[in-house]
């Protein structure tokens with residue numbers, strides 16, 4: 001697939017077919033994606049691929065914590081979005097909820113949608129990316145680069161992804177069921193699987209500010 005086509009067609013996939021992704025395919029995707037750039041070639045990313053019964057156990061434990069009212073959190077919190085950033089966040093939620101037929105007042109459906117996120121959108125697999133805490137938060141830039149590369153490479157295998165925080169918002173669950181050590185920062189994960197194109201939320205093609213509005217040209 002042409003790189004421009006891949007970048008323009010990629011979108012977050014939040015509904016998957018149940019078919020598992022072969023381990024060899026996941027391995028090939030990661031082999032390619034590790035060609036991503038990183039600061040001083042430190043490539044601090046470490047992958048933990050979860051599927052099968054481990055994935056099921058993580059999903060179950062996440063939901064149990066959510067039901068028990070335990071507050072979900074990222075290990076490296078990003079803070080609340082305000083102003084234009086909050087507006088963009090809300091615009092996405094409106095798009096998603098409209099497609100999924102979820103109204104503002106329907107607390108039950110909203111909760112179901114949230115639970116879906118904590119179940120990794122029922123994807124057959126997820127790639128959790130962590131870095132050594134020694135690397136510091138700067139390493140998160142490198143994780144961003146490799147995440148987008150994974151998402152693009154996956155397209156060549158007919159796979160969809162969603163870079164997502166929800167699945168790892170109970171880090172103790174992830175550590176317990178995968179063995180990721182306390183010395184590592186669990187940064188982000190990607191759900192991965194074959195897209196269910198009949199799933200309404202997969203229709204979302206998210207908005208962007210036009211380049212003209214966010215670019216300052218100097219000397220050109």
Ligand SMILES: Cc1cc2nc3c(=O)[nH]c(=O)nc-3n(C[C@H](O)[C@H](O)[C@H](O)COP(=O)(O)O)c2cc1C
Nearest residue numbers: 010011012092117162163164165166167188204206
């Ligand atoms: C760091 C990061 C965390 C994200 N976390 C979530 C998440 O928890 N749940 C979710 O539904 N989408 C999540 N997303 C996906 C974004 O909502 C999505 O990338 C954005 O709306 C743009 O849409 P697109 O990916 O379809 O272009 C996350 C994306 C990034 C980069």
